[in-house]
Amino acid sequence: MDTELPQEEKIKRIEQIKLQLMEKHKDETVRYTGCSINCGGSGCILKVRLKDGKITAIEPDDRYHRNVGREDAVATDDELQKNKLQQRHCPFAWGWRRHLYSPNRVLYPLMRAPGSKRGEGKFIRISWDEALTIIAEKMKECKEKYGPYSIITPYIDNPMLDPLFGWFEAGVQGWGWCSQDAERLAEHLMTGYPGWTYAPSFDMADVLFNSKLIVLWGLDLTTTRIGPAHQFAWYVKMAREKKGTPVICIDPRFSDTAAVLADQWIPIKPGTDMAMLLAIAYIVIKEDLYDKEFVERFVEPKGFKKWADYILGVSDGVPKTPEWAEKICAVPAETIRDFTYLYAKSKPTFLYKNWSVARKSRGENSARAAAALQAIMGYWGKGGYSGFGPRSRNAPYIRPWFPMRIPLGLMPRKYYPPRMYRSNKWAQAVLLLDKVKSGELSTEEYRRIIGWRADPNLPNPNPKMLFGGGPQAQTVNTLVTGTNATLHQIEAMNRLEMVVWFATHMTPTAMYADIILPVQDQTFECPTFANNDYGGFSHNTFCPGVVKAPGEAKPFMWIYTKLAEKLGFGRRYNTYYTTDENWDKDWLRYLGAYYNRFRDTMKRWELDLPEWEEFLKQECPSINLDEYFDEPCHGYVNELELGLPFPTKSGKIEICSEILEKEEERGKLHFDARGLVIDVLPNDWRDLTPIPTYQPAVRGMEDPLVAKYPLMLLSSHGRYRSHSTGWDNPWLRGDVYRHALWINVADAKVRGIKDGDIVRVYSDVGEVRVPAYVTTRIMPGVVVLRHGAWIELDEKGVDHGGCPNMLLFDDKSPQTPAHATGLVQVEKVEG
Numbered sequence: 001m002d003t004e005l006p007q008e009e010k011i012k013r014i015e016q017i018k019l020q021l022m023e024k025h026k027d028e029t030v031r032y033t034g035c036s037i038n039c040g041g042s043g044c045i046l047k048v049r050l051k052d053g054k055i056t057a058i059e060p061d062d063r064y065h066r067n068v069g070r071e072d073a074v075a076t077d078d079e080l081q082k083n084k085l086q087q088r089h090c091p092f093a094w095g096w097r098r099h100l101y102s103p104n105r106v107l108y109p110l111m112r113a114p115g116s117k118r119g120e121g122k123f124i125r126i127s128w129d130e131a132l133t134i135i136a137e138k139m140k141e142c143k144e145k146y147g148p149y150s151i152i153t154p155y156i157d158n159p160m161l162d163p164l165f166g167w168f169e170a171g172v173q174g175w176g177w178c179s180q181d182a183e184r185l186a187e188h189l190m191t192g193y194p195g196w197t198y199a200p201s202f203d204m205a206d207v208l209f210n211s212k213l214i215v216l217w218g219l220d221l222t223t224t225r226i227g228p229a230h231q232f233a234w235y236v237k238m239a240r241e242k243k244g245t246p247v248i249c250i251d252p253r254f255s256d257t258a259a260v261l262a263d264q265w266i267p268i269k270p271g272t273d274m275a276m277l278l279a280i281a282y283i284v285i286k287e288d289l290y291d292k293e294f295v296e297r298f299v300e301p302k303g304f305k306k307w308a309d310y311i312l313g314v315s316d317g318v319p320k321t322p323e324w325a326e327k328i329c330a331v332p333a334e335t336i337r338d339f340t341y342l343y344a345k346s347k348p349t350f351l352y353k354n355w356s357v358a359r360k361s362r363g364e365n366s367a368r369a370a371a372a373l374q375a376i377m378g379y380w381g382k383g384g385y386s387g388f389g390p391r392s393r394n395a396p397y398i399r400p401w402f403p404m405r406i407p408l409g410l411m412p413r414k415y416y417p418p419r420m421y422r423s424n425k426w427a428q429a430v431l432l433l434d435k436v437k438s439g440e441l442s443t444e445e446y447r448r449i450i451g452w453r454a455d456p457n458l459p460n461p462n463p464k465m466l467f468g469g470g471p472q473a474q475t476v477n478t479l480v481t482g483t484n485a486t487l488h489q490i491e492a493m494n495r496l497e498m499v500v501w502f503a504t505h506m507t508p509t510a511m512y513a514d515i516i517l518p519v520q521d522q523t524f525e526c527p528t529f530a531n532n533d534y535g536g537f538s539h540n541t542f543c544p545g546v547v548k549a550p551g552e553a554k555p556f557m558w559i560y561t562k563l564a565e566k567l568g569f570g571r572r573y574n575t576y577y578t579t580d581e582n583w584d585k586d587w588l589r590y591l592g593a594y595y596n597r598f599r600d601t602m603k604r605w606e607l608d609l610p611e612w613e614e615f616l617k618q619e620c621p622s623i624n625l626d627e628y629f630d631e632p633c634h635g636y637v638n639e640l641e642l643g644l645p646f647p648t649k650s651g652k653i654e655i656c657s658e659i660l661e662k663e664e665e666r667g668k669l670h671f672d673a674r675g676l677v678i679d680v681l682p683n684d685w686r687d688l689t690p691i692p693t694y695q696p697a698v699r700g701m702e703d704p705l706v707a708k709y710p711l712m713l714l715s716s717h718g719r720y721r722s723h724s725t726g727w728d729n730p731w732l733r734g735d736v737y738r739h740a741l742w743i744n745v746a747d748a749k750v751r752g753i754k755d756g757d758i759v760r761v762y763s764d765v766g767e768v769r770v771p772a773y774v775t776t777r778i779m780p781g782v783v784v785l786r787h788g789a790w791i792e793l794d795e796k797g798v799d800h801g802g803c804p805n806m807l808l809f810d811d812k813s814p815q816t817p818a819h820a821t822g823l824v825q826v827e828k829v830e831g
């Protein structure tokens with residue numbers, strides 16, 4: 001507004017704007033729903049304004065402190081502890097409307113136009129019956145002609161397909177996500193709890209307020225949400241402001257979090273955090289600063305000794321001193337020392353090493369080491385942080401997209417789809433078969449590269465059909481988000497006879513499909529639950545389906561059920577299904593059963609949740625789990641507080657893995673002490689060491705490949721979207737977000753690159769062209785291209801969208817973490 005205007009004029013203008021807005025929003029109704037997008041922190045409550053069946057606006061949650069501007073000024077300690085706070089959305093939520101009503105929505109079942117090539121984007125509309133018949137017939141043909149291992153899934157494995165393939169008795173899936181598999185492995189090996197269980201759950205508010213030092217290690221909380229509504233970041237801010245807790249950020253980038261939340265920023269070479277972790281452990285062991293009593297009671301002694309011997313240099317002659325670490329990670333020895341003394345005296349320290357640190361070659365080591373370090377300091381449990389999770393509360397989430405958890409379809413026992421490859425290696429599983437057939441590659445090496453995690457006696461797969469549906473009832477966008485060269489994935493698709501994809505929007509991946517099935521949006525169009533898995537602050541929020549879906553888009557579960565019907569086992573697959581006319585009622589009955597199961601669990605703690613029917617009548621049907629408990633929740637209560645053994649072989653925290661120590665275990669499928677399969681450990685763990693050690697990252701800063709590709713590429717998550725979702729929303733681009741390659745001024749200067757210049761970023765598997773963002777906010781030698789940019793390929797296969805996954809490839813590292821980093825070279829594009 002023009003500041004020169006006289007006061008009365010200004011007031012008049014404001015009145016006018018107010019009236020216009022009131023007119024615009026007249027006669028609207030308000031409904032609440034939960035955001036279902038997978039930002040990990042999903043589940044934020046959205047207040048939705050509706051008029052004539054359309055969404056007119058999305059407003060923030062206002063269940064608590066209505067009309068209060070700054071909640072921290074009024075919230076009581078109890079309210080803070082119980083997270084009775086509004087959930088403030090992210091930019092993606094503000095732009096939701098434009099995403100939902102995007103011209104890019106898929107409205108009808110589509111088939112690739114006869115005579116057109118994959119990826120050309122020429123489709124014809126077909127009916128649902130035709131689409132499902134084509135898919136079912138092809139599945140039957142594949143099974144008959146090529147055997148049960150001929151239908152495969154891309155990145156990521158799909159829980160809806162386990163029972164479907166099960167009843168069909170054919171189909172293969174990959175294993176593993178890309179989020180935090182290294183941490184899931186660490187948790188399973190060290191504690192006996194499969195990653196993604198609730199044992200390490202804790203109350204985020206409680207630990208943040210009671211820790212004496214907060215270390216955000218590879219965590220850009222104000223951008224990359226962990227937990228809903230940036231609440232994690234907000235609590236860090238409050239711990240700092242209200243309790244004076246110091247905050248340290250360890251990140252190769254001067255992130256927004258480092259800028260606004262941290263007292264100290266420690267830049268570190270990516271992929272070398274392990275060296276610093278070991279140097280910290282060296283000081284605390286050497287100088288007796290660790291918690292002997294905790295170690296005595298809870299840590300398996302032989303494993304601890306092996307690790308300590310390695311750290312002190314007893315076993316390999318190399319003490320892991322700060323001076324040793326400095327040469328690797330570029331953090332001055334003096335800084336490591338100062339950090340360690342502060343860390344050791346701040347009891348407990350919340351040292352939160354996030355997943356990006358390990359989402360790279362050899363991430364298994366830093367994931368295990370951070371947890372082991374926190375253990376020997378006695379920082380697990382109350383305050384502090386174990387290094388795993390977190391999820392909040394030992395209560396189940398209401399996850400309607402995991403239908404096998406209750407008998408929506410009773411799980412078939414005869415056939416369970418084997419996990420023959422790590423999910424993001426699906427293209428390698430297809431492409432390398434040629435080399436196996438020609439004898440160039442042994443079956444053992446093939447299985448090592450693709451991360452085989454199945455019965456070793458099974459034959460190799462024989463892939464002919466790719467079924468892309470995705471977990472969480474979301475479709476995945478594998479060409480953009482699968483951490484493996486995009487061009488390899490396209491080549492693999494082209495070897496296959498049929499590619500099927502579920503899609504809400506026409507993503508680059510859907511573009512390569514032969515059949516596309518239009519899916520309803522879960523946040524707004526079909527009843528479901530939204531909740532978050534990452535970062536605590538848990539909610540279970542009912543999404544009632546506030547608007548009608550466009551075109552012929554269907555609920556995801558309807559599609560699987562109807563396909564099962566075509567394959568001859570519809571009602572076995574979905575035991576709630578009666579008739580098409582009753583679909584909505586049956587589905588609600590199922591959601592109700594799910595809710596009741598959750599309610600029963602809560603009853604175990606004598607907590608009385610409303611009945612299903614009552615719950616549905618609420619203005620905003622949502623359960624804030626923290627609100628129901630007076631006592632904060634701490635991790636590993638059974639073991640650390642009640643004295644029960646950890647479910648490991650020794651009953652203690654195991655720093656050394658017995659499986660990884662035994663050569664005879666290599667090549668087998670691995671089980672934990674309770675007989676559960678270790679989900680994220682491939683049969684062959686390659687050269688992963690039994691204790692966490694420093695091993696240079698493949699395609700990291702110490703790889704000889706730096707001679708050719710000298711810059712390490714990171715692909716951090718973006719503020720304005722959730723992965724690739726939202727990329728095509730014009731509200732979230734242009735003026736608000738410039739997709740560009742972060743490059744240090746020194747690296748730019750030697751290449752003659754100025755801010756805004758278009759650069760070629762390339763590796764041996766692909767090339768991307770994007771503008772450069774020349775900045776001192778990134779360390780020299782490191783570049784960042786944020787993940788999720790949609791590919792825009794030219795005729796030479798060069799991407800002009802700026803997708804980092806074009807450049808990623810690793811066939812040498814142990815396979816547990818996704819490899820979301822790599823080495824590249826950057827050049828200015830002339831002219």
Ligand SMILES: Nc1nc2c(c(=O)[nH]1)N[C@H]1C(S)=C(S)[C@@H](COP(=O)(O)OP(=O)(O)OC[C@H]3O[C@@H](n4cnc5c(=O)[nH]c(N)nc54)[C@H](O)[C@@H]3O)O[C@H]1N2
Binds near residue numbers: 180272714719
């Ligand atoms: N806005 C938004 N939020 C999201 C998501 C999203 O797409 N958008 N995705 C959600 C999901 S599913 C997940 S799994 C999480 C992922 O959460 P993270 O794994 O934390 O996400 P990143 O953005 O990859 O990385 C965070 C920070 O780690 C730094 N980093 C990268 N490599 C290293 C390293 O080797 N060492 C150190 N010390 N730091 C390093 C990066 O510079 C970055 O600042 O985020 C969730 N939240």
Ligand SMILES: Nc1nc2c(c(=O)[nH]1)N[C@H]1C(S)=C(S)[C@@H](COP(=O)(O)OP(=O)(O)OC[C@H]3O[C@@H](n4cnc5c(=O)[nH]c(N)nc54)[C@H](O)[C@@H]3O)O[C@H]1N2
Binds near residue numbers: 478
């Ligand atoms: N280079 C690099 N790659 C990465 C990462 C990285 O850090 N760097 N991070 C990895 C991580 S942690 C993750 S979790 C993955 C995420 O990978 P993806 O799961 O592939 O990512 P999204 O973009 O969230 O894709 C979800 C798809 O679901 C669709 N969708 C949205 N809403 C709905 C709905 O209501 N119903 C249905 N059926 N579909 C819907 C969207 O249009 C989108 O195509 O990416 C991984 N890939």
Ligand SMILES: [Mo]
Binds near residue numbers: 040178179180
């Ligand atoms: Mo993730």
